[in-house]
Amino acid sequence: MPSIKDILYVRFRVTDLQAQKQFLEDFGFQTKIDGDLLMARGTDETPYIYLAQEAVEPGFVCVGFAAESADALREIAAIDQVPVETNPLEGGGLIARLTDPNGFAVDVVANISAAPSLTVAGRSGLNSGNEKQRLGERVAFADPECSIKRLGHVVLMVNNFQETFEWYQCRLGLLISDEIVMEKEGEEHTLGAFTRCNRGEEFVDHHTLFFIDAGHADFNHAAFEVANWDVLMRGHYELKKAGHQHSFGVGKHLLGSQTFDYWKDPNGFMLEHFTDGDLFNESFGSHKRSPADLLGTHWGPEGMPGQ
Ligand SMILES: [Fe+2]
Numbered sequence: 001m002p003s004i005k006d007i008l009y010v011r012f013r014v015t016d017l018q019a020q021k022q023f024l025e026d027f028g029f030q031t032k033i034d035g036d037l038l039m040a041r042g043t044d045e046t047p048y049i050y051l052a053q054e055a056v057e058p059g060f061v062c063v064g065f066a067a068e069s070a071d072a073l074r075e076i077a078a079i080d081q082v083p084v085e086t087n088p089l090e091g092g093g094l095i096a097r098l099t100d101p102n103g104f105a106v107d108v109v110a111n112i113s114a115a116p117s118l119t120v121a122g123r124s125g126l127n128s129g130n131e132k133q134r135l136g137e138r139v140a141f142a143d144p145e146c147s148i149k150r151l152g153h154v155v156l157m158v159n160n161f162q163e164t165f166e167w168y169q170c171r172l173g174l175l176i177s178d179e180i181v182m183e184k185e186g187e188e189h190t191l192g193a194f195t196r197c198n199r200g201e202e203f204v205d206h207h208t209l210f211f212i213d214a215g216h217a218d219f220n221h222a223a224f225e226v227a228n229w230d231v232l233m234r235g236h237y238e239l240k241k242a243g244h245q246h247s248f249g250v251g252k253h254l255l256g257s258q259t260f261d262y263w264k265d266p267n268g269f270m271l272e273h274f275t276d277g278d279l280f281n282e283s284f285g286s287h288k289r290s291p292a293d294l295l296g297t298h299w300g301p302e303g304m305p306g307q
Contacts, residue, residue: 002067002075003173003198007151007208008109009048009064010222012269013055019266020052026242027263027271028147028226028235030118039090042148042224045114047091049151049224058267060219062105063154065172066112070094073110076171091115101167102158102217118145121227147231148224152274153207155220161190161213168209173198176286177206178255180294191291194255196280203279206256221262221305223272229259232275236261251300254293262305270306
């Protein structure tokens, strides 16, 4: 079975490209407009992690993943007999364009050239109650070129969880981390599952895709990793000051342990800042958890973002 390295980008249609560019910069991306395409990146070496074009009707266009290699990409493309084409965007490489059972467009790419990495938001050592790392110096923050590091995960509402998961598992090699199961009249019903990449012994995010069995197909949110807690909280107050719409947080999820902060962009699409998420490898296995665990937090507001 083929497997992917990681999630790479999300793509949208937005009603006002300039307003979206401003929001993305306030959110912590480095942005540019190339022709009619808005491209945004983080500090990691990927040339873009967010793409948007202007349109009358806003919409979620697709999610992009990085294949392990060109051969793995060809193997994935062969399943649906779709062509492997030259990727026309910056960084080039190869691309296969798939469509999942919900009608979501799914790009899989390989061999995209790395862009030079940007300076990361560092800070001098943290003085926690139990461990003092910063002795004899004032706190100092490195000035980063941008606050976002990378795209971490996407959450999709899907028509049918089982059918959707099997489709992604077969093409992308995803593993279930936590399946949300509800007991009803002695029977188990799956409400959705957090799924992660299978990179063997290598540690990966607790989830790359979370599918919610919703009976309809819709984008829920995309989550971007920031360097640390200070960057997340600084972003929170800067977005607030800029007058953007806050959605949910700050808090720390029970499943995945991400410290989260959810915002709405000018078109109402939910984007998340997160830091300090759990990392697991293949041997973590798959687990069943309750709806209460899904809604629970280590601290902060409980429930689902966007409600
Ligand atoms: Fe999230």
